[in-house]
Amino acid sequence: MWYFVHILYVFNIIIMKKPLFLILFVAWTISASAQTFSVTSPSDINTITFELRDGVPFYSVDRLDRPVLEASRLGFELQNMRNLDAGFTVASHEITEFDETWTQVWGEKEHIRNHYRELRVSLEESGADARQLDIVFRAFDDGIGFRYEFPEQSNLGAFNIMNELTEFKLTGDHESWWIGAYQWNRFEYLTEHSPISAIDTxxxxxxxxxxxxxxxxxxxxALVRYSTMTLERTDGFTLKANLMPWSDGVLVRTASPAVTPWRTIILSDTAGGLIESYLVLNLNEPNKIEDTSWIKPSKYVGIW
Structure with missing residues (x-):
């Protein structure tokens, strides 16, 4: 059963989407001196909390006041320049609510609702060569997503990412279903079933x-112009983003302005809820093909 959960879940990612209409957009910006900010999903189910501890960014996730992720690190190690992982202050934060319904070109469901609350935290270093980093969190009723954004800035032109420090600090030794990474046959393996403590990458x-x-x-x-993420267990029940490298060890070559893919976490009280979630699809970029009339479902037999 779980093998098919993974197939259907991944299949959701590639289905095109087309905007239909915008219902609601409310925003406010607050210059912030506080170091902790939270955003909760529209039905008050999932909460993301951002915290700056002595200049170091962390986040945590709760569902109905039940911890899902404990305080987890954020940031980057860069090549031949200061890392973007500490020495920050919060320049500002912004909370928005967004609600739209869009039409799927084809798939299990024609009309998809995209409803979330967003927290954008703008971080800034101190000093003459200070750099900026935005972290954007979106809280949906069926989970959460977050990504980093590098605004255009003179002190951060072209740069290479050597390590993404993003952590996912789990609350226990959860039962898990997974396929091992960095194996010779890539994804061509059966799904393994074990506690989190038994996995590697x-x-x-x-x-x-x-x-x-x-x-x-x-x-x-929204994996575009960025390295694919695997998950590495680093300590106890803590997972860390482990990016596929270039041959020289560089993980990502980029320049500001730039964004990372969304790191997504679907949360459900049932296994079926994972398949029914459109969170990943909602975080992908909208379809840019104006004429979609030629796109039709079909059957295929062969080697994919």
């Missing part, structure tokens, strides 16, 4: 079930 989506029955699926969305 795995492909996404990584699916988990907690002792109290919460289902979790970790993946990514």
């Amino acid at each position: 795995v492909h996404t989506p990584l699916t988990m079930r907690t002792a109290d029955g919460l289902y979790i699926a970790m993946h990514e969305a």
Whole structure:
């Protein structure tokens, strides 16, 4: 069953989407001296909390006041320049709510609702050569997503990422379903079933079930001009973003302005809820093909 959960979940990612209409957009910006900010999903189910501890960014996730992720690190190690992982102050933060319904070109469902609340935290270093980093969190009723954004700036032109420090600090030794990464045959393996403590580095989506029955699926969305993310267990029940490298060890070559893919976490009280979620699809870029009349479902037999 879980092998098919993974197939259907990944299949959701590639289905095109087309905007239909915008219902609601409310925003406010607050210059912030506080170091902790939270955003909760529209139905007050999932909460993301950002915290700056002595200049170091962290985030955590709760569902109905139940911890899902404990305080987890954020940031980057860069090549031949200062890392973007500490020495920050919060320049500002912004909370927005967005609600739209868009039409899917083809798929299980024609009309998809995209409803979330967003927290954007703008971080800034001190000094004459200070750099900026934005972290954007979106809270949906069926999970959360977040990504980094590098605004255009003179102190951060072209740069190479050597390590993405993003952590996912789990609350226990969850039951998990996974495929190992960095193996010779890539994705051509059966899904393994084990506690989190038994895994090393795995492909996404990584699916988990907690002792109290919460289902979790970790993946990514809007993967464009960036390295694919695997998940590495680093300590106890802590997972870390592990990016596929170039041959010289560089993980990502980029320049500001730039964005990373969304790091996504689907949360559901049932296994079926993972398949029914459109969170990953909603975080992908909208379809840019104006005429989609020629796109029709079909059957295929052969080697993919």
